[in-house]
Amino acid sequence: MRPGEVTLEHASRSFLLRPEERARTLKELFVRRGRRDGARVAALDDVTLHIEPGEAVGLVGRNGAGKTSTLRCLAGIVPLDSGRAQCGGRVVSLLELGAGFGADFTGRENVFLNGALHGFEKEEIEERLEDIVAFSELGEFVDVPVRAYSAGMYLRLGFSIAAFLDVDVLLIDEVLAVGDESFQRKCLRRIAERMEEGATLILVSHDPSAIERVCRRVVVLDAGSVRFDDTTAEGLLFYHRLLGARPDDARRERRGPGVDVLDLQLRDSEDRARSAFRSGETVRVALSVTGPAERAVVAIEIRDSDGSRLFRTDTTLGAIEGETEVVYEIPRLGLLGGDYDLVVGAGDHDAPPAGTLDRIVRLSVSETFDAEGLVDLRGEWRVREREPLR
């Protein structure tokens, strides 16, 4: 195993749904660690991953998809039921703010405690102490017991320790969100530096922009299995499609100059918001965009569940200043039963490039029984027997 290499081979791990119900006896304990009764839920279900040294991988998925469990198995905190999980070299995990801190220790003392917990020797930690303290921006708080720290200070200290010790694999779980914007940016820069030095990063985050900035590769987990494993752009798209059922979550923050899509909603002919339609119904795509832009362009795209584009159109709105409502009406929905994604992109001057994704919403079409496929071209059969020629 090379330092920085990470592999999961057919890794599976399940947990008891309600651990307090496990009836356990001392006899059972020493006889064997047998299968215990009770509903189990698979946190990792036959996960196979290989990560090369120096790679940065974003791990995304819904709550309960197994992201944190994956990190805990990789860190060796939770053993697998079957399969293998290995990390080459030294591993530092940042799974929870302040885990591994002594509340009555000062920040400085905690650097040593935390370093020791991660298997570092006193000398190694002393070497890095100044860097860590400087990076954390704690100032004189570094000599105050961490009991008095705010969440942001916990993060700054915890991250600084993880980022400055000489680790080969860094596992970070959704903790960066606590920090303020500027510290977050500083962390991401530091992570990028560490990766140039050959460290490997696995980052769990709900914040696509953080993942986009650091990771080249995204793994989407759902119900304990790897659903997708490819480039960041594709991975985030896939993830959003997974979230499609809940439009509120399905937005990707893209702040910057130009046109911003603020809201996207599907409505029926009576302007009621809906996400499920029947073939042939009227669908109104209502969105609001905001400028300022000299020549705003909005594009609508419909994709099937594999992500293939079925339809795309765009329109020029002209100059816009503030918030602008746009409605695109499909008088007769020409899709057969199934799930689709309706994606909206916006740009200034030019139509947004294909694949631009500002907002996405799930469009479900209820089952059609008399036809198969994607496109609704249903018509009428006419059968007439011709008069036989005499």
Add this chain to the structure above:
Amino acid sequence: MLRYRFLFEQMVRRELRQKYKGSALGLLWYLINPIVLMGAYVLVFSVLLRVADIPDYPLFVVAGMIVWVFFAQAMLAAAPSMEQNAPLVRKVRFPREAIPAATALVQLATFLVMLALLAPVAVAIRGSLEPGLLALPVVVVLLFAFVLGLSMAVSVLHAHYRDVEPVVAAALLPWFFVTPIFLRVEDIPGVSSRQWLGDLLEWGNPVAPFVSAVRELLYAGAAPSLGHLAYLTVAGLGALALGMLCFRRLGRELAVVL
């Protein structure tokens, strides 16, 4: 184990800092508690209820009692230790043995301080400065192995079965009274006529031989016999093996059950 020396050092410091933080006497409480406890027992048994006619009786009692206090305090501290450190166990990977080991080490330090206070007094009063005293470090090492092993066992067992701590706490009181601290086993009324009872009290309870070994060293300057030492060795190593077995069986799932 040696690889984690620095970790142990840090964990012990954390353990020390957590308890009695902010109290005026701080670490002194580690000594005050057992001293008050022992003072009460000495008062009751040597003045109010004279159970035996033993010269320098308070010294006799205290010499045996420090062993019991070490053992009992270590068990009470170790049993909930995993549960108390649950956030750490759930989120960080490190050898989990460090947690009960740190509690045992803190209690060992208390024991050693009391030993250091008591030994010169005992030698001065009893004139027990005999070559046999050289066996004391050996006995202390074996006693620590015994306490460490059981600390590991109860901590990991309690993490899995939350009944363990109350069971331990409940067992310690009767256990204290069957341990020959106030009298030598042979002086207990009713033992002289029943040999088997004496053997049971002396050897059936693994704490008793440690108590008598330390007491006879301090009080009489008498080294334990070879058989006695062999018993201590088996008890110490056996407890250590039990602790490690418990960890092997149950240690892996700690992050899940806590």
